[in-house]
Structures are given as C-alpha cells and as structure tokens.
Amino acid sequence: MTLLTKKIPEWKQKKINDIYNKLINYKTVGLVDIKGLPAQQFHELRKKLREKMEIIVVRKVILKYAFELAKSKMPNIEQLYSKIGEMPALILSNENPFKISKAFSENMAPTFAKPGQLAPEDIEIQEGPTPFTPGPMIAELQALGLKTKVEGGKLVVIKKTTITKKGMPISQGVADLLVKLDIKPMLVGFNFTGAWEDKFIYDKDVLKFNIKDYMDNLAIAASNAFMLSLGLPYPTKENINILISKAYKEAKILGLDKNIISEEILPELMYKAQAQASALNSLVKQ
Numbered sequence: 001m002t003l004l005t006k007k008i009p010e011w012k013q014k015k016i017n018d019i020y021n022k023l024i025n026y027k028t029v030g031l032v033d034i035k036g037l038p039a040q041q042f043h044e045l046r047k048k049l050r051e052k053m054e055i056i057v058v059r060k061v062i063l064k065y066a067f068e069l070a071k072s073k074m075p076n077i078e079q080l081y082s083k084i085g086e087m088p089a090l091i092l093s094n095e096n097p098f099k100i101s102k103a104f105s106e107n108m109a110p111t112f113a114k115p116g117q118l119a120p121e122d123i124e125i126q127e128g129p130t131p132f133t134p135g136p137m138i139a140e141l142q143a144l145g146l147k148t149k150v151e152g153g154k155l156v157v158i159k160k161t162t163i164t165k166k167g168m169p170i171s172q173g174v175a176d177l178l179v180k181l182d183i184k185p186m187l188v189g190f191n192f193t194g195a196w197e198d199k200f201i202y203d204k205d206v207l208k209f210n211i212k213d214y215m216d217n218l219a220i221a222a223s224n225a226f227m228l229s230l231g232l233p234y235p236t237k238e239n240i241n242i243l244i245s246k247a248y249k250e251a252k253i254l255g256l257d258k259n260i261i262s263e264e265i266l267p268e269l270m271y272k273a274q275a276q277a278s279a280l281n282s283l284v285k286q
Contacts, residue, residue: 019066026092030195033085041109053093075199083194097195101207110184115172123164
C-alpha cells in the first residue's frame with residue numbers, strides 16, 4: 001500500500017510501507033521509550049524477548065505516517081502516537097498488552113549506578129580480596145568506610161560493609177568504586193508508554209498492572225464478601241454448610257431456652273429439668 005502524500009522521499013515511503021505491513025499482521029502494537037537505556041542492555045533485552053515480540057527502533061515521523069496509513073484496518077491506531085516517548089521503539093506482538101507489560105517487568109537488565117541515583121537496595125561490599133594494589137586506593141576505600149589489609153600484594157576488605165543504604169543517593173565515589181569492582185546495582189528496562197489492541201488504546205498507568213497486588217486484593221475482597229454473606233445471612237454454595245450449622249446451633253439454644261420439646265434436644269431438656277428440680281427441692285428443704 002502506498003501513502004497518498006506528496007513530497008515524501010522514496011526511501012522514507014519504503015520504510016513507512018514496511019512498518020505498515022508489519023502493523024497489520026500483529027494483534028497488539030505498543031510503544032516503549034528507550035531513552036537512558038544503554039545499547040548493550042537494549043540488545044540483551046530484545047534478545048530475551050524476541051520469542052514474544054518484535055522490537056524495532058523507528059523514527060517518529062515514520063511511525064506517525066505508518067499509523068495514519070494503518071487506521072483504516074486498525075481503528076484508533078493513530079491515537080497511539082500520542083503515547084510516544086523521546087526515543088521510541090515499536091513493539092509488535094500477538095500477546096495482550098498486560099502480558100507484554102509483565103514480560104517487561106520480569107526482564108530487567110543490570111547496569112552501573114550513576115551519581116545521584118537512589119540505591120534500590122543496600123549496596124554492600126563483601127569481605128574478601130579486591131583487584132586493587134596498595135596505593136591511592138587505600139584512601140579511596142577508607143573514605144567510603146571500608147577497612148582493608150594487604151595480602152599477596154592486593155587489598156583485602158576485612159569486613160562486609162554497606163556503603164549506601166537503600167533509598168539514599170549514590171555518591172560519585174560509590175559510583176566510581178562500583179564500576180571498578182564491576183558491580184551493577186541498578187536495573188533498567190523498557191519504559192512501556194502505551195499500547196493498542198483491538199481498537200483500544202492503553203495508557204502507561206493502566207499497563208502498570210501488578211498481578212500480585214491484584215490477587216492479594218481479590219483474596220481480601222472474597223474474604224470480606226464471605227464474612228458479609230454469613231452476617232446477613234445470604235446463602236450461597238460456598239457458605240451454605242456453615243449457615244446450616246449456625247442455624248442448627250441457634251435453634252438448639254432457642255429450644256433449650258424456651259423449653260421447646262424436640263428429639264434433638266430432649267436429653268438436654270431432661271437434664272435441665274432434673275437440675276431445676278434438684279435446685280427447687282433444696283430450697284424447699286431449707
């Protein structure tokens with residue numbers, strides 16, 4: 001299919017048509033922003049996810065024209081362009097948007113920390129040997145609270161030490177040391193900015209779906225509904241046995257209180273009558 005717009009170079013028209021032909025062959029189309037995602041981590045993540053989706057880095061103008069071209073076959077697809085990030089990549093998949101979002105959250109790549117970033121967890125340096133020789137590194141390690149000794153011509157950390165607490169900013173000195181020790185405390189991934197599926201547009205906030213939180217809330221709601229049904233009472237197949245047991249116990253208590261003769265409580269009524277008679281007899285004798 002050819003885009004009926006003038007002054008579009010042939011090379012650009014070809015790219016637009018290539019993207020269009022891909023768009024119409026997938027159930028779900030998404031956009032991610034890859035700004036700040038290092039190239040190495042981008043390629044690692046794309047490789048991990050290639051069985052579930054196709055990830056293509058595309059210029060914004062190409063995407064805009066391709067969406068316009070596809071809207072006759074994919075209602076509202078042109079609205080997805082409003083979700084575009086600074087450095088977009090196109091996601092093409094036959095999975096639903098929420099499964100794609102879950103795949104993104106489960107596949108993050110480790111990377112080095114930058115000064116000013118907040119530590120996602122306590123950053124610790126383990127006890128043991130380092131690759132450093134004695135010299136200026138002694139003072140650098142001491143400045144970060146690390147106690148060392150020299151063994152075999154190398155500096156050895158004497159005791160495991162936390163150099164940045166969870167949630168605290170990472171200093172320049174800590175960031176530099178982590179690079180030297182090849183420690184990557186940060187996780188990076190795709191920033192899912194929006195998706196299209198079956199004429200519906202999903203915003204990034206909707207796509208941040210936490211299945212664990214959902215299941216926990218569902219369990220709480222089910223428990224509250226069950227307790228409410230017992231209190232009303234409102235019989236259901238889930239609570240009917242408990243309601244019958246409860247009704248039986250309450251009827252039994254009522255029968256004993258009002259002396260209602262029934263086969264189920266007759267022995268207890270006779271015991272009650274005997275006890276009352278004995279008490280009355282004691283009073284008469286006095």
